Amino acid sequence: MVTLADVARHAGVSASTVSYVLSGKRSISAATRERIQRSIEQLGYRPHAGARALASSRTNILALMMPLRTDIYVPVLMEIAMAVTTTARAHGYDVLLLTGEEGPEAIRRVEGSALADAIIVTDVELDDPRLPYLKAAERPAVLIGLPADTSGLSCVDLDFEAAGALCVDHLATLGHRQIAVLGEPPAVYARGTGYAERTLRGLRTAAAEHTVGLLHRPTDGGHAAVAATVTRVFEERPATTALVVQNEAAIEPLLTVLRRDGRAVPEDVSVFAVCAGQAAAQASVPLTSIGVPAQEMGRRAVERLFAHLRAQEPPGTVLLAPEVDDRGSTGPAPTAAPAR
Incomplete structure (x- = not known):
């Protein structure tokens, strides 16, 4: 391993001069600085992170x-x-x-x-x-x-709050009056995770402005959990015509359940996702979405x-x-x- 002393010998200067060039703590002539830099490059010297931190008060x-x-x-x-x-x-x-x-x-x-x-x-x-x-x-x-x-x-x-509002704006413009939201797992809301709570706030605010019914149901991502949540949604709100899903793990189980129940997307029910763009684009039914950048x-x-x-x-x-x-x-x- 190349050391600072090796660089100093190669450049024909003292070790302290090399240290000053690395740290910038003292003014060194341009010629000497260039000679030291050439030696550093030729020898492949890399300052040790701990030594660099001590010399510059920065760890990089x-x-x-x-x-x-x-x-x-x-x-x-x-x-x-x-x-x-x-x-x-x-x-x-x-x-x-x-x-x-x-x-x-x-x-x-x-x-x-x-x-x-x-x-x-x-x-x-x-x-x-x-x-x-x-x-x-x-x-x-x-x-x-x-x-x-x-x-x-x-x-x-x-801006997850604006994203939630945009979901409702999009669906309300298409004539949907009852929207259900399949949200993140319950633990995410229990922690008060910011993005999930802010999305829900935006959804609710826009739903009130459009006089649209909104039902929110957190769900785990497994097939059984999603199937139970979807069944519950349509039992509670039979007039639901649009689903918003903010849970990447729930996307494929949701689409599977809708196919099982004979609900065509989007003819019978519209599906809008707030998720990673790749997850929405690569779903078995590519989903209209707001991507997380x-x-x-x-x-x-x-x-x-x-x-x-x-x-x-x-x-x-x-x-x-x-x-x-x-x-x-x-x-x-x-x-x-x-x-x-």
Whole structure:
């Protein structure tokens, strides 16, 4: 392994001079700096992360807090992680992935050590227990998600409330008067997860404005759970002509149940999804949807972090506007809901 001393000998300077060039703490002549840089490149020297942190007070590492739970759709998280990693690398940074459900303890660990220069937080709850620690931390942080109180925080997310309203606007325009929502698993709502609660708020607000009946039923993603939920929906609201699904794991079971029951999409029932675009596009019936722009969210979060590290941008919220991808799974409401 090439060391700093090796670089110094190759360049014909002292080790301290090499250290000053790396840290930028002292002015070194252009000729000497260029000679040291050539030696670094020729020898393939890479500063040790710990030594680099001591020299510059920077680790060139971002911490990405991404709890991996059984009730979340992992592909979306992986898209976010890939976008965060590639954007960070473009800035010369690496990413430390924290996947445990440690909550505030993980923030204390990052804050109390030289693990990372800044933090990106996902799976944000409305009353997230991590928020007081993030606000008190010296290291900048960006949330991919929106809590109830965003004061003093930087957040990036899809405008899920607008997405929920857009679903109802789209369906109401097609003449649907009774809409049912197959939501995320019950545990997601029990945690007060921001995106799910905000989508529901948008759905309910728009339904009231359009005088549309709205029934919300959380569901696990397995076939039996979805079948039971769909049966219950049509028993409670037989006039239902449109379904909104915000649960990637429930999409295929839902379409299977509708086929089993002889309900054609969209002739008998329209289906609109709020989910990863790939999940909607690759379903057995391609679904009209509002996609979750995971890559854009990850990229924007990193760019905001670097703006904070350079003290160029105050805290604030960036909400990405929802867009409808019409794949033909929604259509005019039938004159009467089919009897089953």
